Amino acid sequence: MNQNDTYVLALDFGGTKLATAVVRVADGELFGYQKVSTPASMGAEASLSLILQTAESSLEKSLVPSDKIRGAGISFGGPVSADGSKVVLSMHVKGWDNYPLPALVSEHFHLPVRMGNDGNIAALGEWYYGSKAIPDHFMYIQISTGIGGGFILNRKLYAGQGLGAEVGHVKVRFEDADAYPCACGSYGCIESVASGWALARDAKRLFEVVSKESIFYQTAKEIGECSARTLVIAARKGDQDALSIIRSAFCSFALSLSDAITLLDMEEIVIGGGVAVNSWDLLEPILKEKIPNFLQTNLRGRTKIRLSQLNGTETLLGAAKLLDI
Ligand SMILES: [Zn+2]
Known part of the structure; x- marks a missing residue:
């Protein structure tokens, strides 16, 4: 597949907000950007449906054909397991301990999914797309x-x-x-x-x-x-x-x-x-x-x-x- 024409569904789940977008990998352009607030009381199950719903809305609004989306990446606002398969815990929201968020997102969208801690993920984004x-x-x-x-x-x-x-x-x-x-x-x-x-x-x-x-x-x-x-x-x-x-x-x-x-x-x-x-x-x-x-x-x-x-x-x-x- 031509790298200039591939996209990734990106999800940013933080303590106060959830943002999703479809990202063009070649230049980091965002399509179908969505941002909603995440109530502090929201546990993992309720958050999952909000995450899936917001991501679906990004996919729809981006107008990017689904066969050009090669996977999804999740940034989580808290520690995640070393292999990125599970949330360890959320420091701000209860009910996230050992939650297999990537597998559940993968099952819903039929895409390969990776997850990382928000600080590390932001460093990766800034390093690759923010510096000439x-x-x-x-x-x-x-x-x-x-x-x-x-x-x-x-x-x-x-x-x-x-x-x-x-x-x-x-x-x-x-x-x-x-x-x-x-x-x-x-x-x-x-x-x-x-x-x-x-x-x-x-x-x-x-x-x-x-x-x-x-x-x-x-x-x-x-x-x-x-x-x-x-x-x-x-x-x-x-x-x-x-x-x-x-x-x-x-x-x-x-x-x-x-x-x-x-x-x-x-x-x-x-x-x-x-x-x-x-x-x-x-x-x-x-x-x-x-x-x-x-x-x-x-x-x-x-x-x-x-x-x-x-x-x-x-x-x-x-x-x-x-x-x-
Ligand atoms: Zn401290």
Whole structure:
């Protein structure tokens, strides 16, 4: 079959949303894109019918003939077994333990199906479709509700025994007053400091103690929320408390990136996710200032760091690419 004319059905099942599309493998163009929210209470069985229904709608809307679709790729927002055949568990939704999602999707669509963890899959999509010159050694990290990502080493997706590449759960704090509990069951992880949920926690605490005249308080009232976004907007307007929280979180993020560079000497790191995209004007200068200082002299300036340009489609693209690896 001509590679320019093959397509893959891609499914991205996360903690809050489900996206599906038919992806043209040659250039990563998406057809029949669908996005729906996934209620937090939804277990595996109810989710499966939503997944199948949304994927069917993508197939129909894409207008791609079924004989050109050579398989389906699934990105799952949680750990999956090393062979990709089962979900290990969902950290956000109950009832997923050992669920054989790929086999059930395969049975329904009569297609070969592969599945992987969302961080690794997004890394694969960003590596293959997001970089002009596809680098040999690459890291993707996203700051959204949580922090996740993955590595491509020697042009192969790397996840150790299957659960590796947990870039959101490297430690940046230890047993002191600043070491917060993390969603993973440990504490002091970069996710517990710089993710969307961690910044929302800090924003809510700040809201309780600041004066009603402060820029932060006024911003929270104005936009009607106390979140990472509130901190970022207030920091831009010059609120010193918000700036100090954002600076501390992003300096910690720079620390975790420099540790990854020290260990793996990647050619490129791409940063994605809603929190990073919406605060890049604050994040980028801190990375530029801090990372060189955190690195030994001969490692400085070797790793290109940039913001993802794929507008959140990297996970669907990675799910499509999963069939080739
Ligand atoms: Zn953690």
